[in-house]
Amino acid sequence: MPQTADQADDHYIITSFKAAHLKDTAFTQLVTKYQERLYWHIRRMVITHEDTNDVLQNVFIKVWRNLNNFREESNLYTWLYRIATNETLSWLDQLKRHVTTSTTGNEDYMSERLTAQADFDPSKIEWKLQRAILTLPEKQRLVFNLRYYDEMPYEEMATLLGTSTGALKASYHHAVKKVEASLLSH
Amino acid sequence: MDKGIKITDELANINSSLADKPRVTPYTIPGDYFNQLPENIAKLIAAEGSLPDTKLPYTVPEGYFGALPADALLSAKSENLNYTPAQPKKQFKLPVIHWAAAAALLAVITLGGYIMFIQPRAYDTAMLLASVPGNEIQAYINHNYGIEPAGVTISSTVSSLNVDNTDITKYLNETGWE
Numbered sequence: 001m002p003q004t005a006d007q008a009d010d011h012y013i014i015t016s017f018k019a020a021h022l023k024d025t026a027f028t029q030l031v032t033k034y035q036e037r038l039y040w041h042i043r044r045m046v047i048t049h050e051d052t053n054d055v056l057q058n059v060f061i062k063v064w065r066n067l068n069n070f071r072e073e074s075n076l077y078t079w080l081y082r083i084a085t086n087e088t089l090s091w092l093d094q095l096k097r098h099v100t101t102s103t104t105g106n107e108d109y110m111s112e113r114l115t116a117q118a119d120f121d122p123s124k125i126e127w128k129l130q131r132a133i134l135t136l137p138e139k140q141r142l143v144f145n146l147r148y149y150d151e152m153p154y155e156e157m158a159t160l161l162g163t164s165t166g167a168l169k170a171s172y173h174h175a176v177k178k179v180e181a182s183l184l185s186h
Numbered sequence: 187m188d189k190g191i192k193i194t195d196e197l198a199n200i201n202s203s204l205a206d207k208p209r210v211t212p213y214t215i216p217g218d219y220f221n222q223l224p225e226n227i228a229k230l231i232a233a234e235g236s237l238p239d240t241k242l243p244y245t246v247p248e249g250y251f252g253a254l255p256a257d258a259l260l261s262a263k264s265e266n267l268n269y270t271p272a273q274p275k276k277q278f279k280l281p282v283i284h285w286a287a288a289a290a291l292l293a294v295i296t297l298g299g300y301i302m303f304i305q306p307r308a309y310d311t312a313m314l315l316a317s318v319p320g321n322e323i324q325a326y327i328n329h330n331y332g333i334e335p336a337g338v339t340i341s342s343t344v345s346s347l348n349v350d351n352t353d354i355t356k357y358l359n360e361t362g363w364e
Contacts, residue, residue: 027231049213049216060230119212125208127212177202179204
C-alpha cells in the first residue's frame with residue numbers, strides 16, 4: 001500500500017494506466033511528473049540535449065510498453081530510474097564503440113562534448129565541477145550524480161543499481177575525493 | 187523522492203570542499219522543452235501504436251491452404267502427362283551396308299597398295315636379263331651347271347653355251363633372283 005502522498009499519486013497513475021479509457025491521461029501525468037528528473041539524470045551522463053532527448057523518448061516508450069506489467073514491488077520512480085539508467089548506459093556503450101574507432105579516447109570525446117556546450121565557461125565553478133565529474137569512471141559518475149544532485153538514498157540506489165549500500169557509500173566517498181582532487185589540479 | 191538527506195551536510199561532515207560549491211547543472215535546454223515533451227512523447231507513442239505489427243497485410247482466399255496439397259498434387263500429375271523427356275542428341279550412325287562397303291573399299295586399297303608397293307613386280311625378264319653383266323651370268327651358270335671356270339673364257343657369251351633365254355628366265359623365276 002502507498003505510504004506517502006507521492007507514492008499514492010504514483011499508485012493512482014499506475015491504476016489509471018491499466019484502465020483503457022484513462023490510459024492516455026495517466027501516461028501524460030506520469031511523463032509530466034517525472035520528465036525533468038529523468039531528463040537531468042540522463043543529461044548529466046550524455047551531456048548534449050539532443051542525445052538526452054533521444055534517450056528520454058526511448059525511456060518513455062519503454063514505460064508505455066511495460067507499465068501494465070509493473071507490479072509495484074518497488075517505487076515507481078525507482079523503476080523509472082532503472083529504465084533510464086539502462087537506456088543511458090546502453091547509449092554510452094554505443095558511443096564508446098563509435099569513439100573506439102576514432103582517434104580520440106572516450107574521456108576526451110566526452111570532454112569535447114562538454115566544452116561544446118552553449119554558455120560553456122571554463123572559469124566558472126559549475127563548469128569546472130562538470131569537467132571534474134567527467135574524470136570519474138562511468139558507473140562511479142552515475143553514483144556520484146544520483147547522490148550529489150538527486151540526493152537519492154543509498155537504499156534506493158542499491159535497489160536501482162543492484163549493489164550493496166556499503167559499496168555505494170565507498171564508491172561515492174571515493175568519487176568525492178577524486179572530484180575534489182581534480183578541481184584543485186585545474 | 188525523499189529529500190530528507192542534506193547532501194551538503196554530509197559533505198561538510200567529511201570536510202569536503204564540495205559542501206560549499208553550488209549544486210547546479212549548468213546545461214541549457216530549449217525554452218519550452220518540458221511543456222512540449224508530454225505531447226511529443228504522446229505523438230511518438232501514437233506513431234508506435236500505428237505501426238503495423240509483424241502480421242503481413244495480405245489476405246489469403248478462404249480454404250486456400252486446406253486445398254493446397256491436393257491442388258499441388260493434381261497440378262503435378264497433369265504436368266506429368268504432358269511430360270516429354272529430354273531427347274539425347276542424335277548421333278551419326280552408318281547402316282551396316284555402309285560399313286561393309288567401307289570395309290571392302292579399304293580391302294581394295296590395301297590390296298592395291300600391297301600389289302603396287304610391296305609385292306615384287308612382274309619384271310620384264312628380257313630387259314632385266316639384258317641389264318645383268320655377262321660375267322655374272324657366266325659365273326652363275328658355271329656354278330650351277332658344273333662347267334669348270336677354266337673351260338669358259340671371260341669373253342664367251344651366254345649364247346655360246348647354247349642355253350635358251352627362255353630356259354634361263356624360267357630357271358630364274360623358279361629359283362628366285364638371289
